Amino acid sequence: MASYTKADYRSLIAKIIQHDREYYQQDNPSITDEEYDGLRRELLQIEATHPDWVTPESPSQTVGSTPSDAFQKVSHEVPMLSLGNAFSTDDMDDFTQRIRRYLGLSSDTPIPCMAEPKIDGLSFSATYENGKLMRAATRGDGRVGEDITANLRHIADIPQHVSESRLPAHFEIRGEVYMEKKAFEALNARHASEGLKIFANPRNAAAGSLRQLHASVTAQRPLRAWVYGWGAWDGSLLESQQAMLSLLADAGFPINISNQLCEKSEDRETYYDALMQKRSSLPYDIDGIVFKVNALDWQERLGFVARAPRWAIARKFPAEQVTTLLEAIDIQVGRTGALTPVARLNPVSVGGVVVSNATLHNEDEIHRKDIRIGDTVVIQRAGDVIPQVVSVDIALRPSTAVPFQFPERCPVCHSHAIRAGDEAVRRCTGGLQCPAQAVERLKHFVSRQALDIDGLGDKQVEAFYHEGLIRQPQDIFTLAQRDAESLTPLRNREGWGSQSVRKLYDAIEAKRAIPLDRLVYALGIRHIGIETARLLALHYHSFSLLRSQIMAAADRTDAAYSEALSIDGIGPAALDSLTGFFTEPHNQDVLDALMEQVSIQDMKKNTQGSDHLFSGKTLVFTGTLVEMTRDEAKARAQQLGAKVSGSVSAKTNYVIAGADAGSKLKKARDLGVTVLTEEEWLEQAR
Ligand code: IVH
Numbered sequence: 001m002a003s004y005t006k007a008d009y010r011s012l013i014a015k016i017i018q019h020d021r022e023y024y025q026q027d028n029p030s031i032t033d034e035e036y037d038g039l040r041r042e043l044l045q046i047e048a049t050h051p052d053w054v055t056p057e058s059p060s061q062t063v064g065s066t067p068s069d070a071f072q073k074v075s076h077e078v079p080m081l082s083l084g085n086a087f088s089t090d091d092m093d094d095f096t097q098r099i100r101r102y103l104g105l106s107s108d109t110p111i112p113c114m115a116e117p118k119i120d121g122l123s124f125s126a127t128y129e130n131g132k133l134m135r136a137a138t139r140g141d142g143r144v145g146e147d148i149t150a151n152l153r154h155i156a157d158i159p160q161h162v163s164e165s166r167l168p169a170h171f172e173i174r175g176e177v178y179m180e181k182k183a184f185e186a187l188n189a190r191h192a193s194e195g196l197k198i199f200a201n202p203r204n205a206a207a208g209s210l211r212q213l214h215a216s217v218t219a220q221r222p223l224r225a226w227v228y229g230w231g232a233w234d235g236s237l238l239e240s241q242q243a244m245l246s247l248l249a250d251a252g253f254p255i256n257i258s259n260q261l262c263e264k265s266e267d268r269e270t271y272y273d274a275l276m277q278k279r280s281s282l283p284y285d286i287d288g289i290v291f292k293v294n295a296l297d298w299q300e301r302l303g304f305v306a307r308a309p310r311w312a313i314a315r316k317f318p319a320e321q322v323t324t325l326l327e328a329i330d331i332q333v334g335r336t337g338a339l340t341p342v343a344r345l346n347p348v349s350v351g352g353v354v355v356s357n358a359t360l361h362n363e364d365e366i367h368r369k370d371i372r373i374g375d376t377v378v379i380q381r382a383g384d385v386i387p388q389v390v391s392v393d394i395a396l397r398p399s400t401a402v403p404f405q406f407p408e409r410c411p412v413c414h415s416h417a418i419r420a421g422d423e424a425v426r427r428c429t430g431g432l433q434c435p436a437q438a439v440e441r442l443k444h445f446v447s448r449q450a451l452d453i454d455g456l457g458d459k460q461v462e463a464f465y466h467e468g469l470i471r472q473p474q475d476i477f478t479l480a481q482r483d484a485e486s487l488t489p490l491r492n493r494e495g496w497g498s499q500s501v502r503k504l505y506d507a508i509e510a511k512r513a514i515p516l517d518r519l520v521y522a523l524g525i526r527h528i529g530i531e532t533a534r535l536l537a538l539h540y541h542s543f544s545l546l547r548s549q550i551m552a553a554a555d556r557t558d559a560a561y562s563e564a565l566s567i568d569g570i571g572p573a574a575l576d577s578l579t580g581f582f583t584e585p586h587n588q589d590v591l592d593a594l595m596e597q598v599s600i601q602d603m604k605k606n607t608q609g610s611d612h613l614f615s616g617k618t619l620v621f622t623g624t625l626v627e628m629t630r631d632e633a634k635a636r637a638q639q640l641g642a643k644v645s646g647s648v649s650a651k652t653n654y655v656i657a658g659a660d661a662g663s664k665l666k667k668a669r670d671l672g673v674t675v676l677t678e679e680e681w682l683e684q685a686r
Contacts, residue, residue: 004046009053012043016059021626021659027207029200033287034319037085061306070213070677071146074137077172077232080125081142082307083290083314092268092291095313099293102302102310113291114241115271116228116259118314120285121178122207125231126152130169133160138211142307150215152177157225157254164251168235173253175227179206180283181353183222193459202285227253228290240294258282261294272315280320280349288316321380323393324348329360329373329404331411333436335444336526337428339410339417341366343377343389350381358387362424363406372401412436432472432586439465441524445473449530450522451511455504472590473522477512477597480505516543516603517686525581527574534686535569536578537603538639547582547591554579613684615641617653620668623661625678636685648673656681 016039023029029036040059047054054061086092096111105111125145126136136152137145152158155177179187184202191198199205209221227248230237238244242261249255258275262268268291275289293299293311302310325346332340341360348355358379360366371377371389376396381387406426410417415430432438442461446453453476464470470479483490483501491501514522521533528536540546552560553575564575581587604612619642621633628636633656634644648655648667655668655675668675676684 004050006050006053009043009046009050012039012046013055013058015039016043017057017624018626020059021624024207025659026626027204027211029204032319037087037316040085071138071148071211073140073144074135074147075144076125076137076140076142077127079142080123080139080145080174080231081304081309083312084308085288086313086315089269092313092315093265095291096265099298099302099310103298110264112261112263112294113268114245114259114294115262115268115275116290116292117256117275117282117286118288118290118316119176119178119226119228119256120201120203120287121176121225122203122210123174124148124152124177124210124225125172125174126158127172127232128162128167128170131162131167133158146211148210151210151212151218154215154219155223155225159252162251162253164247166247167251168233170232170234172231172233173227173248174229174231175225175254177206177210177223177225178202178284179209179221179223181285182283185353187221224284225254226256228256237296240296241292241299242294244296262291268315276317279317286317288314290314319380320350321378321390322348322350323376323378324355326371326373326375326377326389329366329371331407333410333412333428333434333440335437335440335524337410337417337430337434337437339363339407339426339428341406343371343379345377345379348379350379350387353381355379355381355387358389360389363426364424366404366406370403372397372404374398374401410434410436431584432590435465438471442470442473442476444524445522446476447522450518450524451514452518453511454507455500456507472593474590474593474597476508477594480508512598513601514598515601515686516541516546519543519600520546523581526577528578532569532574534603535567539567541603543595543600543602550578550582554583612640614654616643618643618645618651620645620648620652620655620664621658622648622655622664623658625656625658627678627682633681640685654681 016036019029019031019036019039023036043058043060047058047060084095086095097107099105099111100107100109123139124136125139127134133153134149135147136149136158138148139145153160179202181202184199184205187205188198199208205221206223209218209223212218228245230244230248238247242259245255245259258278260271262271272289275286279286291313293302299309299311304310326343327346328344330342330344332342334340341363343358343360345356345358358377360371369389369392371392374397376393378390378393379387380390408417408426409415410428410430413428413430413434413436415428415434417426417428419426428434428437430437432441439462442465443458445451446456446461456476461470464479469482470476489501490496490504491498515537517530517534517537520528520536521530536546540549549560550564552558553564555561561575564570564578565572570578582591614637619637621630621637621644625633637644645652648664648671650671652668652671652673655664655673656678657665657668657675658678665675
């Protein structure tokens with residue numbers, strides 16, 4: 001095993017916590033489940049070699065993630081825990097051996113276990129009083145979850161009333177809310193056509209749909225649920241997991257029909273193989289099997305270690321792979337001209353989701369794996385909807401298949417496509433002359449963080465571009481007038497009516513005054529993200545100064561060059577791309593034409609005494625911020641003229657509460673100090 005330093009260990013912890021937050025709170029993970037499991041395994045390995053390093057904050061000692069402040073909190077009467085993972089038959093044998101040792105049983109005593117599909121959704125708990133559903137919560141950090149009572153009431157699988165006489169007056173069931181694969185695809189298709197959020201996989205769709213502040217949104221989402229256990233139970237339990245599940249089924253709770261009792265280890269293996277086979281034909285995603293010791297007296301004796309029971313384990317499945325024919329390789333052109341190869345596949349079902357495209361990343365990747373059109377390829381869907389091409393089955397390669405020639409010209413505008421320096425990406429040099437880049441740039445120009453024009457989503461931008469109605473940013477602002485003079489006005493077209501057209505024009509009109517940072521970001525210059533755009537705007541504060549200074553910086557001997565490089569976050573690559581953009585004649589024409597239509601609002605240098613909301617105010621940051629470090633937040637607050645303090649008092653004006661906020665947040669609430677979420681803070685601090 002690689003040797004680790006304590007610093008490696010700490011940074012691994014930070015990484016896992018960040019991924020937990022993306023997964024549990026933001027319903028938006030950035031790595032696959034397999035990658036995540038890999039990080040977890042690495043953590044356990046380090047902890048096994050360095051038990052003295054383990055801290056209570058380690059993800060091995062905690063469960064899930066802090067509940068969001070947006071929801072009411074619910075304390076779980078019985079903690080909601082997590083499960084250890086097994087990846088092989090050996091791991092399963094270790095699991096049963098541990099149990100035997102713990103219970104003092106001989107090494108050949110069978111350990112009968114319930115086998116249950118591990119549903120890939122999000123867990124919930126629901127409390128019943130005298131047969132009535134009273135309260136429901138998410139798992140949260142295992143001790144405290146989020147109140148989702150109103151939301152859960154919209155899931156028809158969960159009974160509002162139960163009248164089974166063997167149930168106690170007060171009890172709690174636990175289970176998983178999920179979305180079926182078909183419903184997930186339909187929801188995404190609807191969202192795509194309406195320009196709404198696209199979910200990466202059914203699990204995120206389920207989590208995003210359940211964790212809604214307005215239960216009416218949940219009501220419109222096709223959520224389902226399975227029940228697999230219980231929490232508080234004011235009465236005596238039956239003798240086994242199996243008996244309890246069948247009692248809950250009799251009471252009307254949804255209990256998975258694939259659950260099965262496995263008496264011996266061979267039965268567990270058979271169940272595993274059979275469920276693997278069945279996996280892709282199930283209507284919902286599962287990511288493994290949960291094996292639970294069947295006898296409840298054994299469960300009781302075995303108890304828990306840190307975050308997981310000793311009596312249960314999750315046997316994980318490998319990522320699903322299938323083979324199919326690679327029919328073609330298409331090249332897509334993005335906003336910055338990047339040529340991205342996409343595999344067009346003979347449609348095939350992976351994990352029940354029909355897949356006809358897969359990403360090929362870039363040209364080096366194609367050569368490294370020697371992927372050729374006509375090849376039979378292995379594809380894998382690893383947590384996400386966008387599958388990857390894993391490898392090629394050379395034995396099935398037709399003799400006619402030739403190595404793939406990556407185009408050296410843009411497939412859309414035929415300009416040269418070149419690779420700069422050691423970049424893996426080949427880019428079209430056509431700039432805005434290239435229709436593909438132009439459309440992507442227009443989409444970016446009106447996107448949420450840029451101009452944010454309602455009613456002008458990707459679909460509309462594409463249609464307007466292809467009809468020639470909007471070719472360049474400035475055209476957006478002359479659309480209404482041209483339309484008024486048109487013989488085929490928009491309101492008469494399919495999909496449009498007088499009202500929606502009016503709304504669109506109002507939305508455009510409202511964006512004629514553009515804050516400088518939004519404009520700089522909207523231009524879609526490579527390397528200039530939202531934060532860099534803000535820093536540029538803060539530095540130059542007017543568009544005319546920014547433009548002339550960046551033009552001047554094209555000459556590296558000019559003072560403007562070193563001045564620009566002195567701006568935080570602007571390095572040589574970003575500056576090259578800025579000067580490249582502003583000195584390009586075509587871009588200059590676009591900017592001049594745009595300036596005739598809009599006015600750019602100066603960015604105030606935020607010093608004490610300015611009229612910013614936070615100016616002269618005392619701010620306290622608490623908890624973990626996701627978008628920026630504590631130091632960055634502090635610097636930003638000071639730029640805005642605020643004082644940053646470490647403790648909350650009656651003099652505190654605002655408390656900005658990140659994740660895991662604790663006593664300071666409580667104190668702020670007690671003192672009636674205004675509490676902002678990180679998002680609200682960012683909104684105000686831009
Ligand atoms: S039992 C203490 N059973 O897996 C027992 N969990 O990694 C903990 N899950 O939070 C849970 N299907 O969200 C259990 N049949 C099943 C499950 C299941 C899915 C999820 C659940 C839990 C996570 C644990």
